[in-house]
Amino acid sequence: MRILLTNDDGINARGLHSLITELNTIAEIYVVAPRTEQSGTGHSITVFDPIKAIEANIPGIKKGWLVGGTPVDCVKLATKRLVPESIDLVVSGINHGSNLGTDVLYSGTVSAAAEGVIMGYPSIAVSLDSFDPAADFTFAAGFTGRLVREILKEGLPKTTLFNINIPFRPAEEVKGIRLTKLGTRNYDNLFDERRDPRGNIYYWLGGGVLNEEQDPDSDVYAVEHGYVSITPIHLDLTHYGLVKKFSRLSEQYLNYLLRGE
Amino acid sequence: MRILLTNDDGINARGLHSLITELNTIAEIYVVAPRTEQSGTGHSITVFDPIKAIEANIPGIKKGWLVGGTPVDCVKLATKRLVPESIDLVVSGINHGSNLGTDVLYSGTVSAAAEGVIMGYPSIAVSLDSFDPAADFTFAAGFTGRLVREILKEGLPKTTLFNINIPFRPAEEVKGIRLTKLGTRNYDNLFDERRDPRGNIYYWLGGGVLNEEQDPDSDVYAVEHGYVSITPIHLDLTHYGLVKKFSRLSEQYLNYLLRGE
Numbered sequence: 001m002r003i004l005l006t007n008d009d010g011i012n013a014r015g016l017h018s019l020i021t022e023l024n025t026i027a028e029i030y031v032v033a034p035r036t037e038q039s040g041t042g043h044s045i046t047v048f049d050p051i052k053a054i055e056a057n058i059p060g061i062k063k064g065w066l067v068g069g070t071p072v073d074c075v076k077l078a079t080k081r082l083v084p085e086s087i088d089l090v091v092s093g094i095n096h097g098s099n100l101g102t103d104v105l106y107s108g109t110v111s112a113a114a115e116g117v118i119m120g121y122p123s124i125a126v127s128l129d130s131f132d133p134a135a136d137f138t139f140a141a142g143f144t145g146r147l148v149r150e151i152l153k154e155g156l157p158k159t160t161l162f163n164i165n166i167p168f169r170p171a172e173e174v175k176g177i178r179l180t181k182l183g184t185r186n187y188d189n190l191f192d193e194r195r196d197p198r199g200n201i202y203y204w205l206g207g208g209v210l211n212e213e214q215d216p217d218s219d220v221y222a223v224e225h226g227y228v229s230i231t232p233i234h235l236d237l238t239h240y241g242l243v244k245k246f247s248r249l250s251e252q253y254l255n256y257l258l259r260g261e
Numbered sequence: 262m263r264i265l266l267t268n269d270d271g272i273n274a275r276g277l278h279s280l281i282t283e284l285n286t287i288a289e290i291y292v293v294a295p296r297t298e299q300s301g302t303g304h305s306i307t308v309f310d311p312i313k314a315i316e317a318n319i320p321g322i323k324k325g326w327l328v329g330g331t332p333v334d335c336v337k338l339a340t341k342r343l344v345p346e347s348i349d350l351v352v353s354g355i356n357h358g359s360n361l362g363t364d365v366l367y368s369g370t371v372s373a374a375a376e377g378v379i380m381g382y383p384s385i386a387v388s389l390d391s392f393d394p395a396a397d398f399t400f401a402a403g404f405t406g407r408l409v410r411e412i413l414k415e416g417l418p419k420t421t422l423f424n425i426n427i428p429f430r431p432a433e434e435v436k437g438i439r440l441t442k443l444g445t446r447n448y449d450n451l452f453d454e455r456r457d458p459r460g461n462i463y464y465w466l467g468g469g470v471l472n473e474e475q476d477p478d479s480d481v482y483a484v485e486h487g488y489v490s491i492t493p494i495h496l497d498l499t500h501y502g503l504v505k506k507f508s509r510l511s512e513q514y515l516n517y518l519l520r521g522e
Contacts, residue, residue, distance in 0.1 A: 042333075043303035043366045050455070050463040072303075072367075077464060080451045102379055104498065105304045105372075106333075118363055146518050160500050177515045179507045181499040190341045194311070202311040203338060217504075228519065232503035237365065238442040239421050242493035243478075246440045254438045257407050258489065 001027035001152050002062070004078050004087045004116070007095065008038040008071045008108025011056060011064070015094030015128065018137035022145040024060045027088065027152065031056065031064035032078035034071060034108075039097075041070045043111040053077060071112035079119045088152060090116030093126030094140050096133075098165045100219045101183040104233065113161040114235055122156035124148075129223050130168035139171040143228065163231045165223045175226040182231055183218030186210045262288035262413050263323070265339050265348045265377070268356065269299040269332045269369025272317060272325070276355030276389065279398035283406040285321045288349065288413065292317065292325035293339035295332060295369075300358075302331045304372040314338060332373035340380045349413060351377030354387030355401050357394075359426045361480045362444040365494065374422040375496055383417035385409075390484050391429035400432040404489065420497070426480055426490045436487040443492055444479030447471045 003023055007016045011033040023029055032053075046069045056064035065082055067074045071092065079087060092112035099107040109125045116123030124147070128140045143166060156162065167174060187207035194202055214221040222229035255261065264284055268277045272294040284290055293314075307330045317325040326343055328335045332353065340348060353373035360368040370386045377384030385408070389401045404427060417423065428435055448468035455463055475482040483490040516522065 037309070040306040040308040041303075042305040042372070044305040044331075045301045045303070045367050045466060047301040047466055048298070050465055051452075052461065052463045054461070070305075073466070076451060076466070081454070081464065102496070105375065105379075105496065106306050111303070111366075114366065118366075142521065143519065146521050150518065157500075157503060160503060171520070174519065177519055179504045179510075181501065181504055182497060190337060191312075193342070200313065200315070202313045203342065204311055205306060205308055205334070205337070230507070232500040232507065233498045234500040235363070235366065235498070236443060237494045237496065237498070239418075239493040239495040240442065242418060242421060243440045243442055246491070246493065249440075257411065258404065258435065258438055259432070260403065260407055 001088045003027045004090045005031045006033045006074045006112045010037045011066045018141040022141040029061040030083045032074045035066045038108045041108040071108040072115045075115040090121045090123040095127035097131045098129040099127040101185040103185045117161045124162040126164045140166040165229045178222040178227040180219040180229045183220035262349045264288045265351045266292045267335045267373045271298045272327045279402040283402040290322040291344045293335045296327045299369045302369040332369040333376045336376040351382045351384040356388035359390040360388040362446040364446045378422045385423040387425045401427040424492045426484045439483040439488040441480040441490045444481035
């Protein structure tokens, strides 16, 4: 079995290395990860610049590259160019910080797994709900290892990735596993306004998560209450209900829209 | 009425200016658009750098800013900081080139409209199916104008954006309007491998669209066959069917996954 490992925190991130140690007894590991941290890059790809890929000498893996691009670049480049063998699973993470609710759209970690699905591979994204630089990844990596064994045995539904968020607490205090839907994440004080030495205004994106009431079935609720959250995510954004509804618009109305007559 | 206009081709793009001319008789126009082209930036946000916003003097609009960031940055900054009045509609486009099928995930144009929805505003993304630098935007802008009038009158369903793709052909040869689902877009020869003067390998992301059979209900099919495509897009990526299916896993199995016991 072969696993492609990537992330958005960059190739030196502790979360990624905790997974190498855990997964290299299960499968051959290929690491293709960004050279620098890529948080917030979402599903972006590098179209105006060349992408450098340099072989990385990482103990315990089959082969690795550090890539001067986004997490999605990494997965595209790995599966289409760098890794000659076929991949059985794409694992993105472990991210240092959760990726929950609406935030998955901004997340390089989740987008890398989404790209894995687009390229046709079973894919998971894993995040630990802590920004503490000293956070212990042991439980999160161990859990991911057990999950990966199951996935390699049982397979994953096509066109779906699993987004996994792990609460940051001692293993014995993790209450269980919940299959969840995406919750909502909204922020206040989103921009910090400053002036440069020449008096020009600039902004830092910042903001704190608003403490909103959450659906008990949501990923946000699950992690807040001490559960591992697993959300199956699909990539067909079509709102089929509305396609149906608007398809009932009259020819006359549509013709008016089209030609203004 | 007030419209926020943005894009991913940059504030000087012809597609954006064609919309100013068309929409400024309908509503007050605020333009908040990237300083430089941002194609392929998807839903990325700028978290590691400050974001500069400079007032732009554009005739025919209420107020404008050019922003040193992504299309999603523009919408966040506009709605949270720059535009003091409430916005009635976010319009992203007109993009120079289509945004169809799976490609909407990489599209800054569509992501800007998605961010509009996340911020709570009715939002549409508009793209013209041509990369010809001299492409005529007249029909596309006129159509968008008629659609915007209707949307401002009738409203849009919350949490949904409309992704509009307009075929590039003379107005009288546009066959009609179709409400569509997202099709598929796959590419071949995705990476072009080169060597720098020091012998190091680098890659350019390129590739041509694979000519695949398309569902007749899809956006790709509609535009290829001369129809304006309107796809309602929602942002809840949860695969509810699988949440339900996996929720039937036994406590024992989940406990094994959790603790390995």
